[in-house]
Amino acid sequence: MKTRQATASPEASRLQVAIRALVRRFSISERADVSCCGMTVAQAAALEALRAEGPQRSGALGRRLGISPSTASRNLALLEDRGLIERIPDPEDGRACRLRLTRRGRSAGSQVEEYERRFALSVLDELPASRKEEVLESLEQLLGAIHRATESCCPGAFEHLVEEIEPTGCCTNDGNTGRGAKR
Numbered sequence: 001m002k003t004r005q006a007t008a009s010p011e012a013s014r015l016q017v018a019i020r021a022l023v024r025r026f027s028i029s030e031r032a033d034v035s036c037c038g039m040t041v042a043q044a045a046a047l048e049a050l051r052a053e054g055p056q057r058s059g060a061l062g063r064r065l066g067i068s069p070s071t072a073s074r075n076l077a078l079l080e081d082r083g084l085i086e087r088i089p090d091p092e093d094g095r096a097c098r099l100r101l102t103r104r105g106r107s108a109g110s111q112v113e114e115y116e117r118r119f120a121l122s123v124l125d126e127l128p129a130s131r132k133e134e135v136l137e138s139l140e141q142l143l144g145a146i147h148r149a150t151e152s153c154c155p156g157a158f159e160h161l162v163e164e165i166e167p168t169g170c171c172t173n174d175g176n177t178g179r180g181a182k183r
Helices: 010-036 041-053 058-065 069-079 103-125 127-152
Strands: 085-090 095-101
Touching: 010 041, 010 103, 041 058, 041 069, 041 085, 041 095, 041 103, 069 085, 095 103, 095 127
Parallel strands: none
Antiparallel strands: 085 095
């Protein structure tokens, strides 16, 4: 990461305020979406990760979600009690188990995803049609810059957050951005 002295920068302040507002607004929306489905954001994130990656051990899932083992255990136990996930034998270690979604879990995950998709569509509907692509590309470039800045202090910590946007080339390690760029 290129380090600079922490001096007052109007641009940095604007970026900080805008990102904080964006994160808070989407967090509020996400909490509302998942509470409609009777779960917490962390529980919904667990369902999403299991949908995307398939069965996995609880420790790996907790690391992917960035939560402590005790928090992961509590959330996973609640999801299991609700019949949204189940334990299956780990094919690589007979003493361990993996967690996978049940049919109800896949359905609940789909419902949360649909709520989030509707919110994203409502946001896009507020943008002028002529600017939507530009806004999305700028956001992808911003995420690429955040990814590169994060890599210097926390290598690999950002990887799972950008997997869904990688095909657009937003997050190259060489500083390139734009459609079709490869990491």
